[in-house]
Amino acid sequence: MLSERENEAVSRVGPGTLMGSLMRQYWLPAMLASELPRPDGDPVRVMLLGEQLVAFRDTKGQVGLLAHSCPHRGASLFFGRNEEDGLRCVYHGWKFDVNGRCVDMPNEPPASTFRDKVRACAYPCVERGGVVWAYLGPRATPPPLPDLEALELPENQADVFAIQRECNWLQALEGDIDTSHFGFLHFGATRKEEAGPGTFLYYAVADRAPRYALVDTEYGSMYGAYRPAGPGRLYWRIAQFLFPFYTHIPSGTLGRQVLTRAWVPMDDHHTLFVSMGAAAPRPRRQASGSSRPRRAALRTPLRPNSTGWHGRFRLEADAANDYLIDRNWQRNGDFTGIDGIFTQDQAVTESMGPVYDRTKEHLGSSDVMVIRVRRRLLDAARALAERGAVPPGVDEPHVYATRSGSVILPEKADWLSATEELRRARVSHPELDLALETR
Ligand code: FES
Ligand SMILES: [Fe+2]
Numbered sequence: 001m002l003s004e005r006e007n008e009a010v011s012r013v014g015p016g017t018l019m020g021s022l023m024r025q026y027w028l029p030a031m032l033a034s035e036l037p038r039p040d041g042d043p044v045r046v047m048l049l050g051e052q053l054v055a056f057r058d059t060k061g062q063v064g065l066l067a068h069s070c071p072h073r074g075a076s077l078f079f080g081r082n083e084e085d086g087l088r089c090v091y092h093g094w095k096f097d098v099n100g101r102c103v104d105m106p107n108e109p110p111a112s113t114f115r116d117k118v119r120a121c122a123y124p125c126v127e128r129g130g131v132v133w134a135y136l137g138p139r140a141t142p143p144p145l146p147d148l149e150a151l152e153l154p155e156n157q158a159d160v161f162a163i164q165r166e167c168n169w170l171q172a173l174e175g176d177i178d179t180s181h182f183g184f185l186h187f188g189a190t191r192k193e194e195a196g197p198g199t200f201l202y203y204a205v206a207d208r209a210p211r212y213a214l215v216d217t218e219y220g221s222m223y224g225a226y227r228p229a230g231p232g233r234l235y236w237r238i239a240q241f242l243f244p245f246y247t248h249i250p251s252g253t254l255g256r257q258v259l260t261r262a263w264v265p266m267d268d269h270h271t272l273f274v275s276m277g278a279a280a281p282r283p284r285r286q287a288s289g290s291s292r293p294r295r296a297a298l299r300t301p302l303r304p305n306s307t308g309w310h311g312r313f314r315l316e317a318d319a320a321n322d323y324l325i326d327r328n329w330q331r332n333g334d335f336t337g338i339d340g341i342f343t344q345d346q347a348v349t350e351s352m353g354p355v356y357d358r359t360k361e362h363l364g365s366s367d368v369m370v371i372r373v374r375r376r377l378l379d380a381a382r383a384l385a386e387r388g389a390v391p392p393g394v395d396e397p398h399v400y401a402t403r404s405g406s407v408i409l410p411e412k413a414d415w416l417s418a419t420e421e422l423r424r425a426r427v428s429h430p431e432l433d434l435a436l437e438t439r
Contacts, residue, residue: 001361002374007358011168011171011268013343014049014267014268018381021384023049023245025143026128026136026143026244026391027133027135027145027146028134028135028136028264029262030132032130032132032274036063039060039061040057040058040059041056042082043056043078044307044418048136048264049267050267051243052069054068054077054080055125056087058086059083060085064089064097065122067121072094073091075091075122077096092106094115094118096120096122097405100121103115104428124142125278126145129152131160131211133145144395144397146242147400148246149403149425150258153258153277157278160277162274163273163302163315164266164271164312164313164315165346166310167270167350167352167356169263170374171356171394172271173263176241176263176343177223177241177369177373178369178370179225181348182206184208186205189335190205192205196435199437200235200406203227204235206228207227207228209366210225211226212224212365216376217240219399219402220240221376223368223369223372224419225237225250226415233411234409234411235407235408236415236419237406238254238406240406241369241376242393243391244391245262246260246263247260253425253437254407255368255421259355261276262275265310269354270310272312286304300315300316300317300340300342301315301317303316315342317340317347318346319347319350323346401424404423406436408436
């Protein structure tokens, strides 16, 4: 359980906060590249670590990310004209390029050098894996991007999407490292007889109280949740937290799954979930016991984006409509009555409030990974603040080259050595039996 001060420290991400300073050491997935579809297109409002920013793609195709407030007298650059390699403020016509240089100041005498003394606040951006990455940190030369396998996928094999969640970033992330909710929130009404015999799901619903093994790693922390999988065998769900806000979840087969999930803090109360992974078609059997077809697990309908600070990638099913809960379905076949795994996660984590008061919680043995990750984040943030210690992974991009997933191992096997090769990125394992993922 966190103290009140620790709860504040781990949740707040604005400029000057302990956790905000930690986040600013890393590259951040700020938006999807597809949000800026063409040169000189419309600017987009972006909220990131509590800062109000405006993103635009210039005539050459480069992405700029500027503080929205014009350095002249503060009009919003969101209303700017995106033209000829820069964003021109509509108030007095000052124009800024993607680096924040003032390249035109038409309301000053032509001989004036004032424009050379003015800069807009601009953050470096790069595009990789269908995502615009931004660096909001203190270094003149940003660190390398994390070596995530998902960023190298060919465009036609990659599945990249974003969804806004209306709660604190860590509250949202913790759902990804809390494996025991899977057998309730998502599959609480599924009996093992309804799952394919011998599949991962079969073992997961046969025993809904797994035991845990946990290790700290160079990139963060990793757990293995294990339970019986027939005589002499254990079913392991292996998942990772990677600094500062990534997860590798155990939903697919270990050794085949390429998926990184980012829980990017927009501000203290809003999170941009960014999923970067391989669009692998997966064999799926409809779990019976459900009175209506379940939609694709992760894709749920979104509202059209609006231009507000929190107007991007909002689910249609939200708190205002109780996530379209169907009580009849909940009584007759489904555990929650809420359609879609992502929406189920969204409902419970948002229902905790914008920032949950963790002094009120009662953590059990199934929360061991949640406890560990909070501790690691606080330790890293304090070490940075007190001694300037570079946080995990910032200068070690290679540590991100790792995979998670589900695997069945002999009971006596050491889970770490037995899965070492399967956890390595970019290794092909054609021998793996994907039928275990079948439901
Ligand atoms: S406020 Fe932007 S040019 Fe004057
Ligand atoms: Fe979940």
